[in-house]
Amino acid sequence: MQRLLTMLFYGELLFLFVLTPIGIVLFVRSTHPTSSVIRVQKPGEPEADQGQQLSKTQSPLSKQQRNNEEPNSWMSSYLEINATVNPYWRHVRYTKWATFLKTPLPVRIDNTSAVYISKAPSASSTHHLEYRWSSWADFRTLPLRVILLTIVYPLLTIVLTVVITYMGKRLFDGITQRGFFEQQQVSRLTTIGWLFMGYGLSEFIIHVLKFWYVRTALLDYGLVMSPTVRLGWGWPAGSATFFVGAVILTLAHVFTYGLQLRQEHELTI
Amino acid sequence: MPIVVNVDxxxxxxxxSLTELANRVGITLANLSILKTGKAKxxxxxxxxxxxxxxxxxxxxxxxxxxxxxxLVDR
Structure with missing residues (x-):
């Protein structure tokens, strides 16, 4: 476990300080054609050309299709925007996951035309809305808040992962050298617990903020939704680490009590 | 601590001597020292x-x- 954590820690440092900057520099300097199309792919639909634009008057759905959709109050769909902003080079793998986990929306969103989201294929379905950017210039067209949140989230994840791994490594080092019921080990366990809780909480906040800003941005782009579709922000999976942190803190309390018992035992003559 | 140990x-x-007492009582020198200095709980x-x-x-x-x-102040 100790060796595994050490290897993991150095691997993360390599990723953070070497691979990430190289990736960012290469991507910023890349010369992919720019695209400002936000789209969701239909199952089985061929890849659309990057940069394909719809005219301002052209709607993703025809007028006939819009008229066919009756507002149906008892069968409303819940559209969860798991808005992600991904670089193009991550797209291939990501789309596979998106296809497996979520049903794509039959809609095309374009910032130059009115956007219309019809009713989702099934009630309470979750959809993944993905903005794919293929160049730095493309990425900069996004609202500043979305850009900041897009950068802050992975950065926070990487930094906290490195810190938690480092603390875990030190904890196991300490256990090997001195045993568990030591003040130092209990303090480290408490710190790890707080870090987990902080990570879960910040992920939740970032998720909600991201949903809110992306929603605002989509409305600015001209998003129009069917009355049968409700937007929601869902529950970020990563926020479960908040509860992991709570469990670790509880464990740290138990070990604090154990430490007191040990000290009492040692000082009983 | 208001309890004073008068072993010394x-x-x-x-x-x-400390060693002799430790031997007679059957405890270690370290423990006897803890008791003597009043650190024992x-x-x-x-x-x-x-x-x-x-x-x-x-x-x-x-x-x-x-x-x-x-x-004394509390009284």
């Missing part, structure tokens, strides 16, 4: 019994309650 006083009266009845036997004294000769200034 009794040792001086009986002219007994608790004392077992059997240890007290062994100490009293070795030093030929009563528990009251070894332990003394002294009121601290804080407790």
């Amino acid at each position: 006083v009794m040792m001086a009266r009986r002219k007994m 608790a004392i077992r009845i059997e240890t007290l019994e062994a100490l009293c036997r070795a030093l030929d004294c009563q528990p009251g000769d070894l332990l003394e309650y002294v009121e601290t200034e804080l407790e």
